[in-house]
Amino acid sequence: MEIESEVSVLTPNPLLAALRIPGETFRLPSQGLFYDEGVLDESVKNGEVEVYPMTAIDEIIISTPDKLLSGKAISEIFARCIPQIKQTHKLLAKDVDFLMVCLRMVSFGQFMEVAYTHQCNDAKEHTYNVDLQAMIRAAKSIDPTTLSQEYVSVLSNGQRVHLKPMTYGDIIELYQDTMLSKTEEIDEKEAEKIVVNTISSVVSNVDGVYDRNFIKEWAIHLPLGMKKQIQKDINSVGDWGIEMKSQHTCQDCGEVMSLRISANPVNFFT
Ligand SMILES: [Zn+2]
Secondary structure, three states: OOOOOOOOOOOOOHHHHOOOOOOEEEEOOOOOOOOOOOOEOOOOOOOEEEEOOOOHHHHHHHOOHHHHHHOHHHHHHHHHHOOOEOOHHHOEHHHHHHHHHHHHHHHHOOEEEEEEEOOOOOOOEEEEEEEHHHHHHOOEOOOHHHHHHHOEEEOOOOOEEEEOOOEHHHHHHHHHHHHHHHHOOOOHHHHHHHHHHHHHHHEEEEOOEOOHHHHHHHHHHOOHHHHHHHHHHHHHHOOOEOOOEEEEEOOOOOOEEEEEOOOOHHHHOO
């Protein structure tokens, strides 16, 4: 329910100025390349965006399951906290991962406590401090000079498959498909749909054909060997962005272990 305010307040509230924490600037791992006009604000230069801390409203939004599933929670929060992002769904998924870590750090500080139990004998649960700043600094930018060559996968039948990195919207769509099929028995049709959508979301065009329906039909008939070739090429060009891992020493056995943190907003922001 919307509550309408009866008065329009024109005087700026003097209480709010003191609460306004300055933002921090971060450079997207994609450097803002790939984006059509309107995805980022015109003021963005070199892929640098300003990130402001989350407020109590954002924390409520992020714990709304329906909004999370549709991707709306992240879109709304980005609109408020990273106002230079105009269309979150069209961002590359790797930029979204990166921005989530930036937002977490700007809102709650450099270190994130993670509870973890190692697999060694008599291991107990310990709290480890993940250094988000170090993670952000280690993020790899995409190499713009190699883009055109690297994003073509040539199949054994000679077809040239032009690949594009996944957008956040693609991920949401795939996620919804998977959630849907988890509630029921996965029938053959459902499984096929997931495979086709996964391929179609990373293929920009095949031999210059961009038609989504043609590409989907082509993906259905794609032999397994060619699917694997495409998957391999996707992985090799995907070597950029933020690695959500950090190294820690087990407090029980002293072994160095690698902890992977999840960017799932539910546990990442609460
Ligand atoms: Zn251990």
